[in-house]
Amino acid sequence: xxxxxxxxxxxxxxxxxxxxxxxxxxxxxxxxxxxxxxxxxxxxxxxxxxxxxxxxxxxxxxxxxxxxxxxxxxxxxxxxxxxxxxxxxxxxxxxxxxxxxxxxxxxxxxxxxxxxxxxxxxxxxxxxxxxxxxxxxxxxxxxxxxxxxxxxxx
Amino acid sequence: xxxxxxxxxxxxxxxxxxxxxxxxxxxxxxxxxxxxxxxxxxxxxxxxxxxxxxxxxxxxxxxxxxxxxxxxxxxxxxxxxxxxxxxxxxxxxxxxxxxxxxxxxxxxxxxxxxxxxxxxxxxxxxxxxxxxxxxxxxxxxxxxxxxxxxxxxxxxxxxxxxxxxxxxxxxxxxxxxxxxxxxxxxxxxxxxxxxxxxxxxxxxxxxxxxxxxxxxxxxxxxxxxxxxxxxxxxxxxxxxxxxxxxxxxxxxxxxxxxxxxxxxxxxxxxxxxxxxxxxxxxxxxxxxxxxxxxxxxxxxxxxxxxxxxxxxxxxxxxxxxxxxxxxxxxxxxxxxxxxxxxxxxxxxxxxxxxxxxxxxxxxxxxxxxxxxxxxxxxxxxxxxxxxxxxxxxxxxxxxxxxxxxxxxxxxxxxxxxxxxxxxxxxxxxxxxxxxxxxxxxxxxxxxxxxxxxxxxxxxxxxxxxxxxxxxxxxxxxxxxxxxxxxxxxxxxxxxxxxxxxxxxxxxxxxxxxxxxxxxxxxxxxxxxxxxxxxxxxxxxxxxxxxxxxxxxxxxxxxxxxxxxxxxxxxxxxxxxxxxxxxxxxxxxxxxxxxxxxxxxxxxxxxxxxxxxxxxxxxxxxxxxxxxxxxxxxxxxxxxxxxxxxxxxxxxxxxxxxxxxxxxxxxxxxxxxxxxxxxxxxxxxxxxxxxxxxxxxxxxxxxxxxxxxxxxxxxxxxxxxxxxxxxxxxxxxxxxxxxxxxxxxxxxxxxxxxxxxxxxxxxx
Numbered sequence: 001x002x003x004x005x006x007x008x009x010x011x012x013x014x015x016x017x018x019x020x021x022x023x024x025x026x027x028x029x030x031x032x033x034x035x036x037x038x039x040x041x042x043x044x045x046x047x048x049x050x051x052x053x054x055x056x057x058x059x060x061x062x063x064x065x066x067x068x069x070x071x072x073x074x075x076x077x078x079x080x081x082x083x084x085x086x087x088x089x090x091x092x093x094x095x096x097x098x099x100x101x102x103x104x105x106x107x108x109x110x111x112x113x114x115x116x117x118x119x120x121x122x123x124x125x126x127x128x129x130x131x132x133x134x135x136x137x138x139x140x141x142x143x144x145x146x147x148x149x150x151x152x153x154x
Numbered sequence: 155x156x157x158x159x160x161x162x163x164x165x166x167x168x169x170x171x172x173x174x175x176x177x178x179x180x181x182x183x184x185x186x187x188x189x190x191x192x193x194x195x196x197x198x199x200x201x202x203x204x205x206x207x208x209x210x211x212x213x214x215x216x217x218x219x220x221x222x223x224x225x226x227x228x229x230x231x232x233x234x235x236x237x238x239x240x241x242x243x244x245x246x247x248x249x250x251x252x253x254x255x256x257x258x259x260x261x262x263x264x265x266x267x268x269x270x271x272x273x274x275x276x277x278x279x280x281x282x283x284x285x286x287x288x289x290x291x292x293x294x295x296x297x298x299x300x301x302x303x304x305x306x307x308x309x310x311x312x313x314x315x316x317x318x319x320x321x322x323x324x325x326x327x328x329x330x331x332x333x334x335x336x337x338x339x340x341x342x343x344x345x346x347x348x349x350x351x352x353x354x355x356x357x358x359x360x361x362x363x364x365x366x367x368x369x370x371x372x373x374x375x376x377x378x379x380x381x382x383x384x385x386x387x388x389x390x391x392x393x394x395x396x397x398x399x400x401x402x403x404x405x406x407x408x409x410x411x412x413x414x415x416x417x418x419x420x421x422x423x424x425x426x427x428x429x430x431x432x433x434x435x436x437x438x439x440x441x442x443x444x445x446x447x448x449x450x451x452x453x454x455x456x457x458x459x460x461x462x463x464x465x466x467x468x469x470x471x472x473x474x475x476x477x478x479x480x481x482x483x484x485x486x487x488x489x490x491x492x493x494x495x496x497x498x499x500x501x502x503x504x505x506x507x508x509x510x511x512x513x514x515x516x517x518x519x520x521x522x523x524x525x526x527x528x529x530x531x532x533x534x535x536x537x538x539x540x541x542x543x544x545x546x547x548x549x550x551x552x553x554x555x556x557x558x559x560x561x562x563x564x565x566x567x568x569x570x571x572x573x574x575x576x577x578x579x580x581x582x583x584x585x586x587x588x589x590x591x592x593x594x595x596x597x598x599x600x601x602x603x604x605x606x607x608x609x610x611x612x613x614x615x616x617x618x619x620x621x622x623x624x625x626x627x628x629x630x631x632x633x634x635x636x637x638x639x640x641x642x643x644x645x646x647x648x649x650x651x652x653x654x655x656x657x658x659x660x661x662x663x664x665x666x667x668x669x670x671x672x673x674x675x676x677x678x679x680x681x682x683x684x685x686x687x688x689x690x691x692x693x694x695x696x697x698x699x700x701x702x703x704x705x706x707x708x709x710x711x712x713x714x715x716x717x718x719x720x721x722x723x724x725x726x727x728x729x730x731x732x733x734x735x736x737x738x739x740x741x742x743x744x745x746x747x748x749x750x751x752x753x754x755x756x757x758x759x760x761x762x763x764x765x766x767x768x769x770x771x772x773x774x775x776x777x778x779x780x781x782x783x784x785x786x787x788x789x790x791x792x793x794x795x796x797x798x799x800x801x802x803x804x805x806x807x808x809x810x811x812x813x814x815x816x817x818x819x820x821x822x823x824x825x826x827x828x829x830x831x832x833x834x835x836x837x838x839x840x841x842x843x844x845x846x847x848x849x850x851x852x853x854x855x856x857x858x859x860x861x862x863x864x865x866x867x868x869x870x871x872x873x874x875x876x877x878x879x880x881x882x883x884x885x886x887x888x889x890x891x892x893x894x895x896x897x898x899x900x901x902x903x904x905x906x907x908x909x910x911x912x913x914x915x916x917x
Contacts, residue, residue, distance in 0.1 A: 035183035036176015038393075040343040041426040045840035048343050076176035090174040094166045097804040100812065101630025102173030103344045103393030109174065128848040135840060137341045137394050138630045140811030141848040142856075143804075 005069050009034070010078025016065075024068050025049045025060035028075060036076035036106045040135075047134030050107035051075050057114035059133075076106035079113065089113055089151045098147035100138035108134045112148045121152060159711060160643040161868050164804040167635040168654050169391070169628070178391040181347035181363045186419035189349070190219055192412050193268035193422070194404060195258040195275050196432055197250035200501035200833030201284035201297060204246060204257070204277060211274040212260060217267035220415040221275065222408065223258045230377035232402060233504075234468045235369075236603045236757060241300055242467035242504070244377065244407040250279070251299050251466035252501050253833045254432025256404040261412040261420050284501040286833055288463040289440065291500045299466060299499040306499040308464055309472050313479045313760035315551035316490030318446075321455025325446030327530045333443065333519035334899040337463075337826040338436040338819070340508055341845045344393020345429045346403060350410040351419035358410045359386045365395030365629035366667020370402040371659045377407050378414065385410075389657040395629035396816070397507035398434045400669050401469065430843060431835035435826060436508040437462040437474055437497070441519040451533045451541040455490035456482050456520070462512075464497045465504040471497040473602060474505070476757040477512040482520065483550035484595030485561050485770050486542035491551050493760065501833050503826070507669060509816055510878045513596065518900065521592045521883030525890055535887065536569045539593050539772070546861075552760045554768065556595075558861040558871070560796030561770040565593060567794045567859065568772040574790065584782045587789075590887025592880030593772040597765035598798075598872035599672035601752040606672065609663025610680035612641055612688045612744035616734050618712070618727030620645060620688070621653045625665030626677035631874050632805040633673040637681045639801050640867050644685035645692075646709030646726065663747070671872030674801065675767065678867035679748035688744025695733040695740065699724065750865065767863050769876040771795035773814070775884040776852075779892050781911060784904030786822055788885060793856040798863035798871035809873045810856040817881020819846045822901050 002017040009032060016031050028037045028051065037060055040048030044062040051060045052074035079087045086094070089109050099105050108131055115122060115130040122130060127148050128141070136144065172178040209221040224247045231240035246257045258275050262268035283297040290296055291306040299306055322328050348362040358380065364370050367387040375385045392399065405422040412420040424433070440461045446454040460478050464471045479493030528538045543565060548556040571589055578587050599606065611623040622641045628634040638652040655662065665677055692714070693704035700707070700723070702716040715723035733740045755762025776790040793810045800806040823844040827836040837843045862869030882900065890896045895910040 041840050043839055046343055080175060093174050094170040097808050099167060099170045099173045100808060101392060101394040102178050105173050106176045132847040132849045135343060135845060135847060137343060138812045139808055140815035141851050142811040142854050143808055
């Protein structure tokens with residue numbers, strides 16, 4: 001049986017009927033069509049599906065959508081103020097070559113956002129640990145770390 | 155005035171913004187109205203005969219729209235790009251040959267229903283004995299995977315250059331060692347995905363995560379019995395490829411087949427577990443290598459026998475076994491060379507190209523052994539490399555013609571890390587440090603088989619922007635940006651004036667795709683020619699307007715002016731508008747194509763010049779080993795890469811850093827583990843299969859060393875693969891420097907270090 005739920009995503013409230021076993025990732029991608037949240041492993045190992053839940057970076061593939069009703073959810077689509085004004089982290093990722101294939105990018109950027117919100121001046125080591133749950137096969141992480149450092153001083 | 159305004163600049167990627175905002179659409183993100191979802195049924199057995207498949211129960215499940223098996227196909231077999239003798243059916247015919255082999259597929263209204271239907275397909279198997287070890291597979295009486303391949307040898311190479319025995323006799327140090335490498339997965343984060351729709355005109359339109367859409371374009375019509383141009387391949391963004399998304403795979407074919415059966419669009423997305431347990435991987439190898447060196451450090455001869463455990467089907471294996479031998483002639487002068495290479499069928503996952511294609515394995519063996527020889531001869535590891543480094547103008551014994559080559563400079567710069575030793579200070583008794591070097595040469599745009607032609611078109615829009623159309627795929631490496639920078643430079647435009655066009659077989663010109671480090675070199679030249687063609691068309695109009703000859707016009711900073719009389723000028727946009735709107739009007743569309751003049755090398759004997767140019771480089775690793783736990787930490791790396799010219803130094807660095815990450819994974823962390831007698835994957839998740847995370851990576855100093863290649867566009871060569879080739883030996887050599895122990899099987903785990911130290915203590 002589907003359940004009626006209300007999800008607050010990127011400042012908008014959505015009334016949805018979903019099966020109780022649907023993950024937040026599935027509902028975000030399939031019901032809300034916010035495909036910037038990626039499905040990499042579906043088992044909580046890669047970090048590509050990271051979203052913000054009340055400001056914390058969480059793996060949306062490991063959360064049931066029905067459990068997220070009282071939270072404020074931010075996906076990558078909700079990070080920038082507007083289409084013509086990127087978030088400083090997005091700006092830094094673009095300018096510092098921190099993006100290659102881009103599949104891990106939304107998850108890494110949101111993880112970095114949560115990191116900088118809780119620790120505005122992380123050391124390089126703290127950044128490494130902070131993003132260690134987000135796998136990237138393309139970049140070797142060097143330019144991702146550089147971009148996060150640039151965004152923190154921006 | 156600077157030579158270039160766009161080339162050589164650290165500009166953001168042309169696709170960076172849409173990737174940063176999540177707007178970039180990958181194949182799995184796409185949907186069509188009425189779309190069905192497909193799932194594959196895979197073999198649970200490593201080797202079995204299929205006696206019967208009953209799909210009746212699955213077909214009767216509510217929501218199931220079609221079930222297909224081999225009997226619904228034309229029996230087309232894919233793989234074997236070299237000879238066109240493919241041996242891999244998209245859906246298993248008479249046999250399954252590894253755990254995960256595709257047997258049947260279902261299309262249903264949603265994924266859950268499709269998944270449920272798979273459980274209802276009854277397959278009757280007759281189990282056959284299986285063989286997983288390549289040496290066992292080569293023995294008489296071993297279970298045979300394919301009737302045509304005696305002793306399970308899919309293909310072999312026998313290379314004989316010079317006289318190795320004479321070389322060994324003249325050597326002062328001759329070593330023979332066996333090195334072994336493990337299976338490594340590509341580990342792109344985006345699992346394979348395909349969406350196909352068949353329409354009433356008999357046409358298939360297909361979107362898939364393909365790093366070489368051309369292979370699908372050529373294979374799909376044959377497999378489905380359609381005319382070539384009745385298949386349209388459109389490329390969305392690709393979430394990493396690394397060689398593992400070149401071929402047309404079962405899901406690509408099956409999505410199209412199911413769409414033909416149902417009349418509806420069908421999407422198939424593999425789970426990461428499917429990719430890791432049944433997808434492609436890097437060839438594991440057993441390498442017996444013998445090297446002879448004179449007391450001055452001169453390499454006299456190399457003799458090598460490699461057995462590659464290729465898995466159940468041939469894939470691109472003919473190339474792999476050739477590359478493994480031919481690259482023994484790089485990056486050093488090797489006067490005598492002998493190689494016997496076998497690519498062997500076993501009941502394992504299928505191996506294909508992976509970043510560096512066969513070469514990382516070989517360089518691990520050759521570079522590691524070189525350090526052991528250097529120690530025996532009391533020669534510095536850097537000096538022995540400098541002594542033997544190939545130089546511009548050299549011809550290798552197998553026929554590689556070396557044109558631009560910055561290896562010596564790369565090695566010299568890598569050698570600067572020796573000063574790191576002085577920074578170590580006093581170390582705790584359980585900590586040992588070391589530094590190690592690795593060097594390499596790599597192909598840049600080889601002719602693999604058939605053609606290696608790249609086409610390009612540059613469409614000039616009426617507002618003065620341009621679209622660059624090629625069939626080359628950016629699977630993440632940045633080639634769209636590289637090609638855009640080339641076109642912008644030729645036309646004197648800013649990069650912001652280039653509009654991105656993704657490959658679409660109905661629109662973009664022929665290009666075989668992204669492999670063999672060919673895109674910058676081959677497609678880049680095609681784009682250069684096409685942009686120059688557009689420039690010439692505009693120059694004709696401009697010359698009339700400015701009262702000059704077309705050759706006198708300079709296109710720069712979005713202005714067009716007469717070289718010796720810059721007062722005579724006009725904005726680029728005005729020129730374009732004049733061309734398009736005045737009189738009869740003109741369509742400004744530049745056209746170009748390019749293929750390096752190369753013969754296909756002889757894959758059996760190894761003779762031939764495979765590539766019009768070669769990249770070179772060196773890298774240095776610093777490691778710290780904890781002798782109590784065996785844990786190795788790579789603390790610093792320095793990477794020097796001769797990429798000809800860096801079209802975009804920031805992106806080149808990104809390629810070098812990413813390559814180091816892949817190499818570090820192979821050196822220390824990654825290994826696909828299978829049940830010994832079952833062939834079942836034991837670690838098919840990123841939790842258990844350890845690719846490097848941010849905490850595993852050292853600080854990397856990376857630098858492009860420019861040699862300005864005579865043929866490359868603006869002098870550019872590859873930067874995508876070469877580096878990964880010698881990351882492993884840089885690390886193993888650093889461990890050897892720290893401990894005096896060379897671990898000869900990958901990955902170098904703490905257990906192996908502790909065992910080696912234990913053994914050393916006993917001795």
